Every structure is written in structure tokens, then in C-alpha cells.
Amino acid sequence: MVNISADNCIKCKKCENVCPVEGIDIENNSISENCIKCYHCGATCPRKAVGNKNIIGNTSQNNIQPYDFELLMQQRRSHRIFSTQQVSPEVLKEFVEHMRFSPTASNLQSLSFTIITNKAKLKEINDLTIETISKAYKSVNRFSKPLIRFFKGKKALKKMEKSKRKFMEKAELREDMICYNAPALIVIHSESNPVGMPCHDAGIWTGMATLYAELLNLSTCINGFIVNAAKRNSKIKETMHIPANKEIYSTILIGYPKLKFENRVDRKIPKVRFIAE
Ligand SMILES: Cc1cc2nc3c(=O)[nH]c(=O)nc-3n(C[C@H](O)[C@H](O)[C@H](O)COP(=O)(O)O)c2cc1C
Structure with missing residues (x-):
């Protein structure tokens, strides 16, 4: 399951906006059961506060x-x-x-x-x-x-x-x-x-x-x-x-x-x- 780290989260809600199943509610620190584990949330989070267990690196190396x-x-x-x-x-x-x-x-x-x-x-x-x-x-x-x-x-x-x-x-x-x-x-x-x-x-x-x-x-x-x-x-x-x-x-x-x-x-x-x- 996708995890949200309340400590790191700055509530920018980028994850909420990018989620393809509208499955994140940052205010209530909850992830819907519709989550498809695509980790768009983790891929977009500037603080690595969401889905961080699945982050394997940043995307800046694409030349x-x-x-x-x-x-x-x-x-x-x-x-x-x-x-x-x-x-x-x-x-x-x-x-x-x-x-x-x-x-x-x-x-x-x-x-x-x-x-x-x-x-x-x-x-x-x-x-x-x-x-x-x-x-x-x-x-x-x-x-x-x-x-x-x-x-x-x-x-x-x-x-x-x-x-x-x-x-x-x-x-x-x-x-x-x-x-x-x-x-x-x-x-x-x-x-x-x-x-x-x-x-x-x-x-x-x-x-x-x-x-x-x-x-x-x-x-x-x-x-x-x-x-x-x-x-x-x-x-x-x-x-x-x-x-x-x-x-x-x-x-x-x-x-x-x-x-x-x-x-x-x-x-x-x-x-x-x-x-x-
Ligand atoms: C869905 C698909 C099935 C294919 N099946 C065969 C096949 O059974 N035998 C074969 O020799 N080539 C097969 N090919 C290769 C095509 O013949 C080849 O992609 C096409 O002639 C264009 O040449 P290229 O791949 O060298 O650009 C297949 C290609 C696709 C995309």
C-alpha cells in the first residue's frame, strides 16, 4: 500500500492532482482502496513524502x-x-x-x-x-x-x-x-x-x-x-x-x-x- 509520511508532507497536493484514480486525500492522510499502485504520487512528490518506498532515483539523468x-x-x-x-x-x-x-x-x-x-x-x-x-x-x-x-x-x-x-x-x-x-x-x-x-x-x-x-x-x-x-x-x-x-x-x-x-x-x-x- 502507498504510504504518506506526515512529517515530510508540505501539503502541496501535487500527488492529489496527479493521481489517476483521485485516490489521495492529503488532509485526511488517506489513500483510497482504488489505488493502482502506479506511484505517480511518489514520482511527483518534491519531498518524497508519498510512496517513498518505491522511489528508485530522480529523473534528471535523461540526456x-x-x-x-x-x-x-x-x-x-x-x-x-x-x-x-x-x-x-x-x-x-x-x-x-x-x-x-x-x-x-x-x-x-x-x-x-x-x-x-x-x-x-x-x-x-x-x-x-x-x-x-x-x-x-x-x-x-x-x-x-x-x-x-x-x-x-x-x-x-x-x-x-x-x-x-x-x-x-x-x-x-x-x-x-x-x-x-x-x-x-x-x-x-x-x-x-x-x-x-x-x-x-x-x-x-x-x-x-x-x-x-x-x-x-x-x-x-x-x-x-x-x-x-x-x-x-x-x-x-x-x-x-x-x-x-x-x-x-x-x-x-x-x-x-x-x-x-x-x-x-x-x-x-x-x-x-x-x-x-
Ligand atoms: C506483430 C508482429 C508480428 C510479426 N511476426 C513475424 C513472424 O512471425 N515472422 C517474421 O519473420 N517476422 C515477423 N514480424 C516482423 C515483421 O515482418 C517486420 O517487423 C516487418 O517486415 C518490418 O521489418 P523490420 O522489423 O525489419 O523493420 C512481425 C512483426 C510484428 C510487429
Whole structure:
């Protein structure tokens, strides 16, 4: 529970104003049971009088310039060729621990992480994913196509056929097409919690993690196929020792890079619309 130190408090009420659940009453020295323990109060208090047990330092050390961050985003790429060098369990554990500042809806912090480095397991996940996705794609056949066209439209069917062809062709060419022989896979999961937004939490975590990895000279590749396959085939969660009542929301392959991307390449300028009046 958040603590208020009456001795240090100067009743500036910055904490009251910043609290996202209007949960602080400084006059009565009380914190509401709606508190989500985000410690906005501690982060804003000039006297460290509120939530001080959770304060780990001040915020004045941020010298990152906007251009540094733009470069970082532009230089991050998905790696599909990894060095054979292993990433130590300590580095991986520390990586996930440092990533705990990634925001979560209502500050629920409900994500769990399973890190797989066992080669045989990674191969099993790779093969099960190919098998599961291939099976799903095979259900797009001459019997189901008219139904797909009727219910989802011609364009959607065309897209499905194209992804099927691409997947099947790649599976023929690269038997490691899912895990790319990466030395480690981070699986981000959580109970399907109707109150929170674990899917978004995991997505945000994943995006931030790919950037943080770059700074540690680690390379990543987000993998959506495993997430998709795990929804269809319970064996995948079993292989990962993830209980059936948990849902996998994201996975990231991580390792040291084998190749260096020399150039930064551009992306489409996004369409932006203002509604100002
Ligand atoms: C949600 C999501 C799922 C992805 N799933 C896969 C995947 O299963 N396999 C893969 O090789 N790349 C996957 N990627 C990587 C994208 O293909 C890649 O981000 C995109 O082509 C842009 O390239 P870049 O990451 O190098 O900028 C995924 C990316 C995202 C954001």
C-alpha cells in the first residue's frame, strides 16, 4: 500500500492532482482502496513524502535527444539470421527485469515471461508452428473458398490465398522459418484478464524490448506465427510449460546479430488527419 509520511508532507497536493484514480486525500492522510499502485504520487512528490518506498532515483539523468531515439527506431530491424553465440541466462533475466517499466493498463503488471533457450524445444516449437499454420492454411481449399468469398469477400479471399502461398513456399525453402535458429525465445503471456488489456501490454512491451535490445547489441525478431499457432494447438503451450489457462500474447526471438544492416531505409509517411474544430 502507498504510504504518506506526515512529517515530510508540505501539503502541496501535487500527488492529489496527479493521481489517476483521485485516490489521495492529503488532509485526511488517506489513500483510497482504488489505488493502482502506479506511484505517480511518489514520482511527483518534491519531498518524497508519498510512496517513498518505491522511489528508485530522480529523473534528471535523461540526456537522450530526440534524434538519438529516431536513429534507434530507424536502425532497429528484424533479424532472421542469428550468430550461434548463446545469450547467457543472466543477460536474458536482467533484460526482462529491466523491461518492467513498460506500461500496463491500470498498472496491472500481469505479464509473465517464459524464456526458452533449449535447442530441442526451440526446434519443436518451430516444427509445431509450421505444422499448425500449414494445417490452418490447408483448410483454405476448393470447398471452403466459396464460403470465404461469400462471408468475407473476394479481396479477403485473395489475401488469404496469397499468404497461404507465401507461407507454404517459405516452409519448403527454410525448415527453420519460424525460430530462425535463434538462441532464445521470449514468450510473453498472461491470464486472459477481462479487466486489463494484456494483449496491448504485451504489444507495448514487445515494441520497447526490440529497441532496448538494440542498445545491448542484441537482435530480435517478433514472431506472430507462434502466437497464432498456440491459439490453435495446445501442444505448443505444453512444450513451453505454459498452463492452458494462460494466453500467449507475443513472442520475440532474441540473440546476437550475425549480420549488420548498413543502411537506414525509409517507410511510408503515415496519413494523419486533424480534427481541430
Ligand atoms: C506483430 C508482429 C508480428 C510479426 N511476426 C513475424 C513472424 O512471425 N515472422 C517474421 O519473420 N517476422 C515477423 N514480424 C516482423 C515483421 O515482418 C517486420 O517487423 C516487418 O517486415 C518490418 O521489418 P523490420 O522489423 O525489419 O523493420 C512481425 C512483426 C510484428 C510487429
